[in-house]
Amino acid sequence: VDWQERVEILKDIFARRKRAPGQYHGCIIGVSGGKDSTRQALWVRDSLQLNPLLVCLSYPPEQVTQRGVDNLSNLIELGFDVVVSAPAPGTWRTLKRDGFDEFTNSFRSTELALFSCVPQVALRYGIDLILWGENPALQLGDMKALGRTGYDGNNLRYMNTLTSGKEWMFARGYSESDLIAYTYPEVEAFLAADLKIIYLGWFLGDWSLVNNAMYACGNGLQLRRDDVSVTGDLFGVTALDEDFTPINQMIKYYKFGFGRTTDYVNEEIRLRRMSREAGIELVRKYDHRCSPDYVASYCDYLGIGVQQFWDKVRQACDRRLF
Numbered sequence: 001v002d003w004q005e006r007v008e009i010l011k012d013i014f015a016r017r018k019r020a021p022g023q024y025h026g027c028i029i030g031v032s033g034g035k036d037s038t039r040q041a042l043w044v045r046d047s048l049q050l051n052p053l054l055v056c057l058s059y060p061p062e063q064v065t066q067r068g069v070d071n072l073s074n075l076i077e078l079g080f081d082v083v084v085s086a087p088a089p090g091t092w093r094t095l096k097r098d099g100f101d102e103f104t105n106s107f108r109s110t111e112l113a114l115f116s117c118v119p120q121v122a123l124r125y126g127i128d129l130i131l132w133g134e135n136p137a138l139q140l141g142d143m144k145a146l147g148r149t150g151y152d153g154n155n156l157r158y159m160n161t162l163t164s165g166k167e168w169m170f171a172r173g174y175s176e177s178d179l180i181a182y183t184y185p186e187v188e189a190f191l192a193a194d195l196k197i198i199y200l201g202w203f204l205g206d207w208s209l210v211n212n213a214m215y216a217c218g219n220g221l222q223l224r225r226d227d228v229s230v231t232g233d234l235f236g237v238t239a240l241d242e243d244f245t246p247i248n249q250m251i252k253y254y255k256f257g258f259g260r261t262t263d264y265v266n267e268e269i270r271l272r273r274m275s276r277e278a279g280i281e282l283v284r285k286y287d288h289r290c291s292p293d294y295v296a297s298y299c300d301y302l303g304i305g306v307q308q309f310w311d312k313v314r315q316a317c318d319r320r321l322f
Contacts, residue, residue, distance in 0.1 A: 003205040010151075010203045014050060017129050017196075025053035025081070027129040030118040032056060033071035034240045035209070036133040038216035040200050041080055044131060052131065054082045055121045057114050059242050060089035062301050067222050068241025074220040083125075085117040087181035091174070095182075097302045098172050104255070104316035106302065107248050109169065111161045112182040119185045119195065128194050132156070134207070135199040153197030157184055208267055213237035230291035232260040234282065247298050250290035254317045259287040 019026060029044065031037030031054045044052050056072055058064065076082055095109035102108070122130055136159050137146035145159035156162065162184050169179055176183075189195070201207040213235065217223065224236030231246045232253075238260065239245035246260070253259035265279030292306075299309050 001205065003203075006203045006205075010198070010200075011048065013198060014048065014129075020126055023126065024051065025125070025127055026050040027052050027131050028055055028118060028122045028125070028127050029053075029131045030055050030057075030114075031072070031075060031082070032241050033068060033073075033075055033221075035213040035216040035221060035237050038071070038075060038219060038221050039212045040131060040133055041075060042078070042215075042219060043204075044200070045080070052080065053121075053125065053127060054080050055118050056082055056084050057117045058084045058086040060086075060092050062089075062093075063242045063244060065240070065242055067224070070222055071220075071240055074222075078219065083121055085113075085121065085181065087113050088178075091178055093301065095169065095174070097304070098169070100302060100304075100312065102168055102172075104251060104312055105248070106244070108164060109182055112164075112166070112184070115156065115159075115162055116182060116184045119190070119197075120181075120183075122195055123185055123189055123193055126193070128196065130195065130197045131200050132197055133199070134201040139201070149202075151199045151202040153199050154190065156197055157187070208271060209237060209264060210235060210268070210273075226291070228261075228286050229289055230294070232286050232289040234261055234264045234286065243294050244298050244301075246290045246294055250288060251313055251316065253288050254313055254322065257318065257321045258283075261285075261287040261289075 014026070017026075027044065027050055029037065029040050029052045031041060033056065037054070041052055041054055044050050054075060059068070072082065092110065096106035099108040100106040118130055122128070130153070132153050134140075135145070135150060135153070136142040136156070137144075138150060142159045144163070145155050147153060147155045166174075166179055166182060169182070213221070213223070222240065224231065224233060224240060226236070228234050228236070232249055233239070233246065249260040261283050265274060265282055268274035269276055269279050295309060296306055299306050
């Protein structure tokens with residue numbers, strides 16, 4: 001791959017986008033304040049000389065960590081404009097409980113809100129370019145999201161998360177007005193606004209979990225201080241803004257046989273920074289790890305007992321693997 005050629009392709013894309021008169025921001029970047037968003041925001045502004053508007057989906061007070069608040073504040077202190085989308089916390093909580101009951105996955109609804117808030121803000125602000133980090137088709141194998149090129153993100157709407165739909169929410173009594181924050185804009189709205197999504201990760205030869213974290217740490221990012229033995233997070237660089245994701249990763253492990261540690265070592269092996277044998281040992285040791293304290297806090301939030309939680313997880317467990 002000629003990485004410099006890819007950067008030139010990106011610069012050409014920017015040059016061909018026509019900013020509306022008086023428009024201050026040249027693009028939108030969805031951010032959490034974490035490693036990927038910090039690196040993207042700084043690279044777009046400082047290397048590509050484009051002024052981005054950052055859009056963050058805010059977690060409710062019971063879920064967000066102080067570390068997450070501080071990391072988002074760090075982006076503001078670095079000089080960026082940030083718009084925060086904060087869905088109604090009561091609806092957020094009940095949707096998470098209902099998602100856990102229905103799918104043993106309380107993130108089914110919140111991921112819809114995460115992906116939907118960025119194009120919603122882009123359309124309202126009249127900004128026609130969204131920069132996203134990784135391509136889920138290339139990074140995660142969600143091939144339904146594959147566009148015409150490795151950087152084309154307009155097929156993001158077809159990824160597994162977004163096509164899961166809202167029917168189960170309607171079946172549980174939620175209305176359209178309850179679910180505004182969870183609704184991805186229609187194709188017609190994208191076409192009318194000439195809205196494009198570009199995956200930045202495709203243009204950066206050193207894009208990875210660890211590299212992005214190192215870059216962001218040099219610019220004020222706070223990492224996790226809890227040990228891999230209670231999170232399954234080898235380097236403490238993911239899901240910095242809340243502590244429910246380690247639980248979801250553990251559930252993923254019992255459902256599908258791989259967790260957060262596997263995600264890490266797969267990438268490190270491909271980058272030839274780790275042997276396959278060393279990766280297997282780390283997976284065996286840490287892939288299933290999650291602190292009981294995190295589980296107890298999560299159960300308190302959902303309003304269920306810890307035993308009720310484990311009964312549900314055991315029902316979802318793949319018995320061919322465990």
